[in-house]
Amino acid sequence: MTEKLIKSADRVKNHGEIFTPKRIVDLMIDQPEINAKVNDLQATFLEPSAGEGAFLTEILARRMSIALATSSNFSEYNRNCLIGLASLYGIELLEDNVESLVMNMNDTFRNAYRDGAQSAFEHEPSSKVLNSAKVIIRANMVQGDALKRITSDGKPIILSEWASVAGKKDYVQRTEYTFDAIVDGSGPTGKVAGATQQLDLFALDDDSTTDQHDEIKYVPCRWVDIYKEQLVE
Numbered sequence: 360m361t362e363k364l365i366k367s368a369d370r371v372k373n374h375g376e377i378f379t380p381k382r383i384v385d386l387m388i389d390q391p392e393i394n395a396k397v398n399d400l401q402a403t404f405l406e407p408s409a410g411e412g413a414f415l416t417e418i419l420a421r422r423m424s425i426a427l428a429t430s431s432n433f434s435e436y437n438r439n440c441l442i443g444l445a446s447l448y449g450i451e452l453l454e455d456n457v458e459s460l461v462m463n464m465n466d467t468f469r470n471a472y473r474d475g476a477q478s479a480f481e482h483e484p485s486s487k488v489l490n491s492a493k494v495i496i497r498a499n500m501v502q503g504d505a506l507k508r509i510t511s512d513g514k515p516i517i518l519s520e521w522a523s524v525a526g527k528k529d530y531v532q533r534t535e536y537t538f539d540a541i542v543d544g545s546g547p548t549g550k551v552a553g554a555t556q557q558l559d560l561f562a563l564d565d566d567s568t569t570d571q572h573d574e575i576k577y578v579p580c581r582w583v584d585i586y587k588e589q590l591v592e
């Protein structure tokens with residue numbers, strides 16, 4: 360099948376919108392240093408001009424295979440699939456591309472998750488996992504101008520960190536940060552610093568303080584209960 364790499368000449372001119380063909384995506388992701396991070400379920404990737412997800416969907420597909428290969432039971436598989444997904448982030452300027460990006464990430468996750476659940480564990484997919492994946496994808500694939508660091512309505516771009524809770528491997532803590540704070544290394548709702556490179560997006564620094572974004576605090580929960588989006592009261 361022929362890949363559609365441009366939507367219109369105007370979009371190429373105005374937004375530099377040319378999608379990357381699959382063979383180039385594969386070539387780049389196969390570079391050893393990138394591939395090592397793809398294979399590490401917790402390594403962070405941020406695509407600041409994500410388009411429809413040419414890179415992120417391929418990374419996710421590979422992560423799902425790693426999750427399957429490294430899980431010895433169904434509940435471990437559930438957790439590993441969500442961990443592999445939660446460290447993938449995309450920012451995209453154009454609304455229609457963001458919609459496709461979200462849809463493509465959801466499709467990639469759902470299909471790979473279902474196939475692995477049925478073939479390796481003879482289990483039907485868990486709706487908790489699928490719904491938690493939807494919440495993660497909606498939080499991590501955001502509309503915005505990555506250069507100005509704002510959304511189309513002028514608000515700061517917000518990204519969520521999904522951190523495993525020390526000593527409780529089933530549990531995750533979601534924390535929201537402004538993209539500004541991540542890039543500048545100032546603290547938004549919590550403390551983020553030194554996060555100027557893609558693979559170190561949420562490096563923590565206890566000394567940072569600044570905040571421009573109203574704080575939303577999530578209750579730590581099991582990975583498969585992320586879909587509940589429970590807030591601290």
Ligand SMILES: C[S@@+](CC[C@H](N)C(=O)[O-])C[C@H]1O[C@@H](n2cnc3c(N)ncnc32)[C@H](O)[C@@H]1O
Nearest residue numbers: 374376377378379408409410413451452504505
């Ligand atoms: C060359 S395309 C690449 C898309 C995708 N990464 C791929 O490889 O298929 C560049 C993308 O960046 C988006 N874009 C342009 N300016 C942007 C900005 N300031 N912030 C975020 N996205 C932007 C465009 O809408 C377009 O989808």
